[in-house]
Amino acid sequence: MVLTADPSRTAPDPKGAILPTRGLGDRLSAVFWRHPNVLLVTLLALPLLWLVVVYLGSLTALLLQSFYSIDEFSGQIRREFTLSTYAELLRPANMDIIIRTVAMSAAVTLGAVVIGFPIAYFAARYAKGHWKALFYLGVMLPLWSSYLVKVYAWKLILAREGIITWATDGIGASAVLNGILALPVIGGTSLSTSYIGTWLVFLYVWLPYMILPMQAALERVPQSMLEASSDLGASRWQTMRTVIFPLAMPGIIAGSIFTFSLTMGDYIIPQIVGSSRRFIGQAVYQLQGTAGNIPLAAAFAVVPIVIMLIYLTIARRKGAFDAL
Amino acid sequence: MRSDNRPPLILTVSAIGGLLFLHVPILLIFLYAFTTDERTYQFPPPGLTTQWFAVAWNRADIWPPLYLSLKVAALSTVMALILGTLCAAAMARTRFFGRDQISLLIILPIALPGIITGMSLRSAFSIMDIPFSTWTILMGHATFCIVIVFNNAVARFRRLSGSIVEASMDLGANGFQTFRHVILPNLGSALLAGGMLAFALSFDEVIVTTFTAGQQSTLPIWMLNELVRPRQRPVTNVVAIVVFVTTFVPILIAYYLTRGGSETAGGGK
Numbered sequence: 001m002v003l004t005a006d007p008s009r010t011a012p013d014p015k016g017a018i019l020p021t022r023g024l025g026d027r028l029s030a031v032f033w034r035h036p037n038v039l040l041v042t043l044l045a046l047p048l049l050w051l052v053v054v055y056l057g058s059l060t061a062l063l064l065q066s067f068y069s070i071d072e073f074s075g076q077i078r079r080e081f082t083l084s085t086y087a088e089l090l091r092p093a094n095m096d097i098i099i100r101t102v103a104m105s106a107a108v109t110l111g112a113v114v115i116g117f118p119i120a121y122f123a124a125r126y127a128k129g130h131w132k133a134l135f136y137l138g139v140m141l142p143l144w145s146s147y148l149v150k151v152y153a154w155k156l157i158l159a160r161e162g163i164i165t166w167a168t169d170g171i172g173a174s175a176v177l178n179g180i181l182a183l184p185v186i187g188g189t190s191l192s193t194s195y196i197g198t199w200l201v202f203l204y205v206w207l208p209y210m211i212l213p214m215q216a217a218l219e220r221v222p223q224s225m226l227e228a229s230s231d232l233g234a235s236r237w238q239t240m241r242t243v244i245f246p247l248a249m250p251g252i253i254a255g256s257i258f259t260f261s262l263t264m265g266d267y268i269i270p271q272i273v274g275s276s277r278r279f280i281g282q283a284v285y286q287l288q289g290t291a292g293n294i295p296l297a298a299a300f301a302v303v304p305i306v307i308m309l310i311y312l313t314i315a316r317r318k319g320a321f322d323a324l
Numbered sequence: 325m326r327s328d329n330r331p332p333l334i335l336t337v338s339a340i341g342g343l344l345f346l347h348v349p350i351l352l353i354f355l356y357a358f359t360t361d362e363r364t365y366q367f368p369p370p371g372l373t374t375q376w377f378a379v380a381w382n383r384a385d386i387w388p389p390l391y392l393s394l395k396v397a398a399l400s401t402v403m404a405l406i407l408g409t410l411c412a413a414a415m416a417r418t419r420f421f422g423r424d425q426i427s428l429l430i431i432l433p434i435a436l437p438g439i440i441t442g443m444s445l446r447s448a449f450s451i452m453d454i455p456f457s458t459w460t461i462l463m464g465h466a467t468f469c470i471v472i473v474f475n476n477a478v479a480r481f482r483r484l485s486g487s488i489v490e491a492s493m494d495l496g497a498n499g500f501q502t503f504r505h506v507i508l509p510n511l512g513s514a515l516l517a518g519g520m521l522a523f524a525l526s527f528d529e530v531i532v533t534t535f536t537a538g539q540q541s542t543l544p545i546w547m548l549n550e551l552v553r554p555r556q557r558p559v560t561n562v563v564a565i566v567v568f569v570t571t572f573v574p575i576l577i578a579y580y581l582t583r584g585g586s587e588t589a590g591g592g593k
Contacts, residue, residue, distance in 0.1 A: 040418060040420065043414035051433075055429070058441075118339045125331070142350075144525075146567045147528060148547050155365070159365035165367075166368065285439070285535075304437055
């Protein structure tokens with residue numbers, strides 16, 4: 001018997017010594033393995049192209065438009081570089097809008113800290129197990145649930161014939177409500193046409209944005225520090241003021257970035273609940289829409305960006321970004 | 325040492341009061357959908373009826389905005405899923421030049437107020453003479469939905485152990501097979517959660533949309549018009565309930581898909 005091996009079956013194919021090559025997928029995988037940067041560029045190309053072209057492109061267009069001006073006679077946009085549109089922002093009527101918006105943003109931020117702190121502190125320190133989940137959901141669901149529905153709910157509440165009037169009448173406190181509405185500046189004919197109403201709705205809608213970073217900062221306060229403070233004879237209030245509050249500060253600043261920025265950029269809440277006096281958002285919306293003055297609208301839209309950049313620079317120095 | 329485990333009464337009261345402040349107003353929307361009073365917001369409602377659900381069903385002006393909103397939300401979720409996952413895959417475990425700038429770029433559309441994103445897109449359309457269409461709405465929505473998917477996916481990528489990828493490679497799978505059979509199943513629930521949140525965000529978005537929609541009407545824009553010029557007010561409440569439920573359910577699902585980890589969905593919007 002002659003033992004001759006069939007060469008076609010036994011001789012190893014020199015090219016497929018380890019594994020047979022299976023096609024394009026394998027070859028591409030090999031390229032990606034040898035050159036990780038190629039993989040990185042391939043992955044990032046599409047999303048970056050989108051973000052740079054659509055988003056950064058649009059932001060550039062916004063800046064560009066703000067340096068154009070509108071021809072007062074024809075109403076056409078004059079596509080030449082000018083600072084005259086920004087100079088228009090300095091008119092008293094426009095400055096009023098900017099100051100009003102910044103003041104409202106500050107008031108909303110302050111209110112959110114005062115109402116949000118107990119919730120964040122309780123959730124971070126005392127809530128355990130099911131209560132912790134309840135608190136988390138209790139803050140997260142309002143954060144994500146429909147913005148317009150929330151605003152609409154407050155229109156129902158603040159209306160002159162609505163639940164607040166009914167409740168204050170019921171407990172005989174309508175004199176107090178009327179007294180508050182009679183206050184200069186913040187008062188009005190009813191809650192839904194006063195600054196108090198606008199402030200309440202802003203506060204309600206943006207409150208969760210303040211609570212979450214505040215809670216994150218508070219969760220990082222070590223228990224041992226509170227014990228040390230207590231051992232050294234501090235009362236609860238002193239511990240709160242000198243230990244907890246300073247450590248929560250980065251979280252508060254992080255939350256205030258949201259409440260401040262969101263209030264400045266909103267135009268729907270003051271349109272639905274508030275007096276007829278305008279905020280930056282409303283000015284932008286009206287100028288680009290009915291007025292057709294896109295350059296001035298763009299210049300107005302740049303104002304919140306500049307204010308937020310200043311705010312972020314300060315916040316960064318205070319270490320607020322570690323709490324995000 | 326004094327045991328400090330019981331919260332002071334004032335703290336408990338103000339924390340629970342704060343939570344009630346966050347939740348009670350929404351309940352009124354439900355109540356007012358059943359009121360018999362269609363002209364004012366009288367409280368307590370003079371009578372209760374379920375007729376407004378039938379009226380809303382038969383109002384022809386509600387359906388086209390609803391379809392448009394669902395279409396835009398679905399398409400922008402798909403785009404955000406693709407673009408967001410690609411970003412997350414590239415950024416999760418790597419360090420490279422410009423990485424911080426790229427993550428800033430991803431977050432920026434949601435960090436800046438919506439009016440800036442909206443006005444920017446509006447300026448770009450104006451300069452380039454692009455007419456308003458479903459696509460112009462979609463461009464805005466997809467841009468701010470990317471970050472939602474990215475946040476969910478990047479957290480899961482970081483938790484994913486590198487050794488299972490290496491094991492897959494050692495067993496002879498190429499990069500695409502590893503992605504299909506190893507990475508994707510592990511990523512699944514995070515992507516689903518991110519997709520749910522992106523859908524909810526897009527379905528409900530109004531500020532950017534008003535700048536990019538032109539004459540078209542999404543459901544939130546329809547609602548906004550009804551808020552400014554109301555007719556049959558309880559019908560608006562019925563629609564508000566629909567919008568609320570359409571965003572509420574995906575958010576709850578997203579929470580249950582990712583709870584228990586360090587990456588629970590919804591921590592940042």
